[in-house]
Amino acid sequence: MGAFDTATGRRSILKGLGALAVGASLPARAQQMLANPGEELHAQPHLPGKGAWVDLARALKGALVLPDDPFFGDYSRPNNLRYATRPAAVARCSTADDVMACLSWAKKTGTRFSVRSGGHNYAGYSTTHGLLIDMSPMAGVKLVDEKRGLVRISGGTVNSLVYKALERLGRTVTHGRCDGVGAAGFLLGGGIGFNMRLLGIGSDLMRETELVLADGTLVNASADADKDLLWACQGGAGGNFGVNTSFTLETFPVTTVAVFEVHWSLKRDRLEQVLFDLLHRLQGAPDGFGSKISVTVPSRQARAAGTGITISAMGQAHAGIDVPQLFGPLWDEAVKDKYEPSAPYWQAQDILAEETFPYYYREQSTFLRTSDLTLEMVASMLAFADAMPGTCMASAFKFFQVGGAVNNLQPGDTAFVHRGYDWLFSSEVNWWTLKDPPSLVQENLAWQQRFYDDVRARAKGVGAYQNFPDASLKNWQRDYYGENYAKLRAVKTQVDPKSLFTYGQGIQPV
Template sequence: MERDSLFLKGLTGEVVTVKDPNYNEARQEWNRANQKFPLIIVYCERRQDVVNAIHWARKHCVDIRIRSGGHHYEGYSNGDFVLVIDISRLNKLKLDKKKHILEVEAGAKNTEVYDFVGSNGYVFPGGTCPTVGVSGFTLGGGWGFSSRLYGLGCDSLLELELVDYEGRIIKANKNCNADLFWACRGAGGGNFGVVISMTFQLPKPTQRSVTFIRFYYVNTTIAKQIDVMNIWQNWLPKLDKRMTLVTSFYNAENEGLGIFGTGFFYGPSKLAKKILQPFVEIKGFRLNLEESSFLEAVKKVEATYPPFEKFKSTGRFVQRNYTVEELKNIGTSVQSPPDGSVYAAISFYALGGEIKHIDKEETAFYYRDAKYIMGVQSVWIEDKYARDNQEWVRERFEMIKNMTKGSYVNFPISELKNYDKEYFGGNAQRLKRVNQKYDPFNVFRFPQGLK
């Protein structure tokens, strides 16, 4: 015991090791398919805890991982024999109603921010899953149901604070460490240092209601999926920017083939119904529209998420329209799900609107001109089916890779070759230079990190 305390000397906050009874729960992330066994987990409750953890890790030559919500698809916010700096308890929120500015400690989750701003009459362009950390979401760009109207999460960012490899707290905004600020808007979490706070410019509060959209098709077939995909790709370029949707073409264990769409429209339900009219052309269309406050709409989305899942999921950027034959290939890719899959899908996440009005070199998020993100995923319950499901996603990823250009860093896949070029496009070299400047010894290294 005395040897352990000497070894851990210098660490502050709540320190969890393999010998602690809560270790097994503490090491889990949202994607339970990723099972990692860190050496130590430090729950930081003050900024100094982060500083001390970095100093300790460097002194003992232990690799660092940074975790806020624990939602990295490939589990890179955790690792074997590493020190996990968990910032989830750094979650204080502060609102300046005169300037409409939100200050967020970097461990805050989507649901915490939504509750805080929503109860004060504001909206926040965050993500869909309630327990995603706002810092990780923002660092990777940040897509959500408000993105086409208010931009990506990173587009509202005014400033951040970061603890660097030497334990110094650095401030970054457009006027101070501007290169680091540029990089932190789209380069993904885990690089450069440990972000401890973020400041966002909120849209001015309005009394305007949000229409929560859900639609689906009954008696779905492959042909119907292809027809809806074709409507989507022709309808999206002219879509009112107040509407942001994701539409999934899936094969579920208890349902078979299906089509489901969901999202927000910042306007009345009557107009939302009119905008969605092209989808009525395909027989079996069912539509549910609910007008409510922003916070009430967010709560309805949050209620659809389980406490955790086992899955493999990734996403690519779509730059062009597809032929009917290409759409057929996409549609048939979910016709035969892997053994043990309870839900396999190809999903289309709408881009455009305010996202494309920012130049691709103005932030690190490069693929501003893409039409939508095409995601592929499979979810399973029993561990014995993990390999089959992971391989199924990898195979379909290779198919869509040939039809797309660039991968979304917040929907990563570990098998991606030339990942820096794929995630960051023409901004990759500039990001490497920024990383060399702010993390010259590559202290914050992880699989697919900037080198």
């Protein structure tokens, strides 16, 4: 029994490069399971009988949705189709009482469960064969303290609703770009966005959070009460301490910003210098500047047709920052896909926003300092990109610009330990099972592991971002939480000593 459950079969096939290296020599069926760990290697666990499900349905104010419901697939489908596991039922919780009823029922019947708001967990930790506790009906944003600019976000709210509500209020927070991501997962794992260098990461703005604990009690963690629990929720990742039913955040007035999206399609040797110059020039930008640099590897088909690797940069700059001057000579070489030197804040976010759709992917991340990104290191990264086998979809490696206010806090000030870095590096491999055979997917995942290991070793990468969970990490406790893991275990022991909430990389009690 546990929350954010992932079947043992899915976890075991992602352990290390050894499994990847032998993938091509395995029988076709085994290769398919490796490429698509959503296909289970073991039988489904025991589930309660019909009468127990009737009892749960009667205990809920919201709906209990079964597999024969025409909308069941929409409610249960995760964003990463690698983990498209079918739950036995979906509880559409509309109140905290519904959450309490689900937890009580799961304990009574011994049923596994997971909790979901947006369903974008990269490693599938919001999937289960048992009961899926769907928080999405608990959506809403309310201004609760106008003087302090505090808003309360309900636990099932997705980013797009947060954006619309804050736009009406003329306020903002540090937020992401993807409309369908759940605000709960975003905040509990830290929460990166273009405002973080100015305001701090999303969880730095969290002032209170309401949770249903393993014993069924409803608590409100703040600096005045349960402050260690609030600390743990500021980067300790979802699914560890309870079910968060609301978050209270500090917000800030919006202004106008410059918004940009530019790219470089140049000769190979010039691209190395462009990437090096981007990383070093932008690292020194004022805190009001936020950017993401991407190196995109085209699909196999596009590369065969002559399409090359491109470098792109996107982001925003608050008032007083001259974007073309900041980029310097690189600006003249760039293709300006989008550039508004002065746009209303939320209009600019419409330009930067991204709508995601379900597909198959794997992401790996680590934190870097600019001083370690030498021209030789950048050239090596691009050489790795050249050697990627490729799939029917484009893939990329990216640099999210951190620093600024992110680094104003010390590693132990919140559970989010990753302070003192300039860039969050991530590598993504994307594919589609109808067009990419399992053996090709395995080639690409093996390539990705070699690339990631090389970056961590030669560019001195530290840790990994807990909101980009990677089931193949050997020491995820250190990588996600560093020196904070001991305190996180202590908080876990206090609020969930029997580990009701558990998953493949869940924090364990002492």
